[in-house]
Amino acid sequence: MKTSSSTFHFMSFRPDFVLIRQHAFGMAENEDFRHLIIGMQYAGLPSINSLESIYNFCDKPWVFAQMVAIYKTLGGDKFPLIEQTYYPNHKEMLTLPTFPVVVKIGHAHSGMGKVKVENHYDFQDIASVVALTQTYATAEPFIDAKYDIRVQKIGGNYKAYMRTSISGNWKTNTGSAMLEQIAMSDRYKLWVDTCSEMFGGLDICAVKAVHGKDGKDYIFEVMDCSMPLIGEHQVEDRQLITELVISKMNQLLSRTPVLSPQRPLTTQQPQSGTLKDPDSSKTPPQRPPPQGCLQYILDCNGIAVGPKQVQAS
Ligand SMILES: Nc1ncnc2c1ncn2[C@@H]1O[C@H](COP(=O)(O)OP(=O)(O)OP(=O)(O)O)[C@@H](O)[C@H]1O
Ligand SMILES: [Mg+2]
Numbered sequence: 355m356k357t358s359s360s361t362f363h364f365m366s367f368r369p370d371f372v373l374i375r376q377h378a379f380g381m382a383e384n385e386d387f388r389h390l391i392i393g394m395q396y397a398g399l400p401s402i403n404s405l406e407s408i409y410n411f412c413d414k415p416w417v418f419a420q421m422v423a424i425y426k427t428l429g430g431d432k433f434p435l436i437e438q439t440y441y442p443n444h445k446e447m448l449t450l451p452t453f454p455v456v457v458k459i460g461h462a463h464s465g466m467g468k469v470k471v472e473n474h475y476d477f478q479d480i481a482s483v484v485a486l487t488q489t490y491a492t493a494e495p496f497i498d499a500k501y502d503i504r505v506q507k508i509g510g511n512y513k514a515y516m517r518t519s520i521s522g523n524w525k526t527n528t529g530s531a532m533l534e535q536i537a538m539s540d541r542y543k544l545w546v547d548t549c550s551e552m553f554g555g556l557d558i559c560a561v562k563a564v565h566g567k568d569g570k571d572y573i574f575e576v577m578d579c580s581m582p583l584i585g586e587h588q589v590e591d592r593q594l595i596t597e598l599v600i601s602k603m604n605q606l607l608s609r610t611p612v613l614s615p616q617r618p619l620t621t622q623q624p625q626s627g628t629l630k631d632p633d634s635s636k637t638p639p640q641r642p643p644p645q646g647c648l649q650y651i652l653d654c655n656g657i658a659v660g661p662k663q664v665q666a667s
Contacts, residue, residue, distance in 0.1 A: 400603075517534075
């Protein structure tokens with residue numbers, strides 16, 4: 355992307371491919387990177403996940419609408435989606451038939467803006483808070499949960515985890531919790547496989563559900579490539595992501611018309627001297643070696659490979 359400004363220095367670089375590992379948008383402060391996603395889409399930059407899907411993940415109810423479509427296709431037995439009500443604004447937040455509920459305000463992460471509401475008086479109080487936020491809200495039944503389930507898919511690799519709260523917070527992502535890997539089942543595989551088809555396909559995604567004390571599962575969220583890696587196989591997961599990026603880049607190269615045979619991408623460092631071609635004066639201009647494409651993989655969730663992100667503020 356090329357950016358110019360007279361007031362501040364902005365590093366300019368042209369990536370060949372991007373891996374996006376952070377939220378593109380959140381309503382908390384300094385969490386809006388949608389202008390960068392738009393810029394990358396504008397430039398036709400290939401990425402993991404697709405920029406189109408990342409943009410579509412900037413509104414949780416928009417993603418939930420996709421899950422509703424899956425629920426309608428597969429049915430509640432195969433895809434036990436939690437019942438959720440959408441309120442475009444606070445004015446629609448009249449009373450609900452059953453309590454307790456969880457009200458989720460706007461598009462936020464890490465448990466932010468999620469409130470457990472016990473009765474319609476508290477619900478009215480929360481509606482008055484939503485009135486100040488100028489955003490939407492959703493409400494869903496509060497599930498008295500035994501544990502959370504997370505089914506993740508990285509390319510063709512599947513893993514399932516359960517997370518049990520230790521500190522007693524109903525949000526298992528808040529306070530201390532115990533994480534355990536559990537067996538992948540056909541049921542979990544169906545959940546994550548169908549969800550991975552949304553928005554034209556998600557290379558990396560995870561489905562989250564709560565397992566209630568009633569013994570039932572309630573799917574409540576899909577995460578995209580911004581999902582944090584968890585558990586004891588994070589090194590393997592990181593490797594899987596790397597392989598996914600390389601195979602995507604190789605796919606792109608094989609689709610690009612080239613004048614000379616291309617070597618497939620590897621994780622190795624570019625060899626010095628690969629750019630030199632003794633016959634270059636006789637042959638038409640050639641593309642740089644494919645290894646050169648691996649210049650900028652932005653892993654914003656962990657270690658940044660390539661230039662440091664510069665924020666315009
Ligand atoms: N309807 C519900 N009933 C019971 N517990 C819930 C419900 N919805 C969410 N939770 C709990 O609260 C946690 C946080 O909820 P949620 O994932 O919606 O918030 P978030 O802001 O997206 O957090 P994260 O960024 O960690 O995904 C869940 O992991 C789950 O333990
Ligand atoms: Mg969540």
